[in-house]
Amino acid sequence: MHLNSLTAAAAFAALLAAAPQAHATLQISGLVGGIAVQCADQDLTCDTNPVFGQLATADTTLAGVQFIGSSQTQIVGGTFNKLDTSSFQIINNSGGSVAIQLAVSGTDFAAPTSIYSASGGGTFETAAGSTITMQFYADANNAQGADTPTDAPGTLLFTASHTALPLTDTFSTNSGTLPLAETGPFSMTLLASGTLTDGGSLVGRTQALVTDVTTIPEPGSLALLGGALLGFVALRRQMTPRA
Numbered sequence: 001m002h003l004n005s006l007t008a009a010a011a012f013a014a015l016l017a018a019a020p021q022a023h024a025t026l027q028i029s030g031l032v033g034g035i036a037v038q039c040a041d042q043d044l045t046c047d048t049n050p051v052f053g054q055l056a057t058a059d060t061t062l063a064g065v066q067f068i069g070s071s072q073t074q075i076v077g078g079t080f081n082k083l084d085t086s087s088f089q090i091i092n093n094s095g096g097s098v099a100i101q102l103a104v105s106g107t108d109f110a111a112p113t114s115i116y117s118a119s120g121g122g123t124f125e126t127a128a129g130s131t132i133t134m135q136f137y138a139d140a141n142n143a144q145g146a147d148t149p150t151d152a153p154g155t156l157l158f159t160a161s162h163t164a165l166p167l168t169d170t171f172s173t174n175s176g177t178l179p180l181a182e183t184g185p186f187s188m189t190l191l192a193s194g195t196l197t198d199g200g201s202l203v204g205r206t207q208a209l210v211t212d213v214t215t216i217p218e219p220g221s222l223a224l225l226g227g228a229l230l231g232f233v234a235l236r237r238q239m240t241p242r243a
Helices: 006-018 219-239
Strands: 026-032 035-040 054-057 060-062 065-075 080-092 098-109 115-125 131-139 155-163 168-174 186-196 201-212
Touching: 026 054, 026 065, 035 054, 065 098, 080 098, 080 186, 115 131, 115 155, 131 201, 155 168, 186 201
Parallel strands: none
Antiparallel strands: 026 035, 026 098, 054 065, 060 065, 065 080, 080 201, 098 186, 115 168, 115 201, 131 155, 131 186
16 A cells, blocks of 8 residues: 555554554554554554564655655564564655654563674665664563654663765664673564654665574483583593503
């Protein structure tokens, strides 16, 4: 579905605002020029990707700002947890500067963890003076975020800001690898806020928060490992020449 008129955009926004949102493991919410929207994974009224853990929204125009290609992904467990969000292009044809706020959140990420890395970036085009602030959160209480565009439970892990220069301006940020000790299921939330000047575009906007998942050997495996180690020590003693 591609919405070209402000009337259709307002109707779409009203539909999303009115739709009941169940407690979700992955969801997005936004505020664009005063128009509020929200979508949860597997909500057929707004999520165009049927795969669980992947949330995509249709191309739309809100308050004169066109959003082309939005995708969010949540991966839980294995060797890492991941929460990311991206949009192919955001174009402001409203006739003035527009404030934009976005939040993406997922719950039930696997523990224990020991490290995380946060990163984000994009390219401003003909958007001098536009701003963006990206924030990355983790919550040990596993609370759902993104119920609103500013809803980010837990601890702020990393933040970065940028102001666009003419005519094109590519920015990127990376926290590096830093400690994060989560011992039980936890949530992660990504926030992005700023302004986009009239006629400006933000291309390839991305944010990602990734943690490790530490593997703890089962008790039986530990016993086998201990037995093997004791056997090795005994064998070495037998093979060691005596004086």
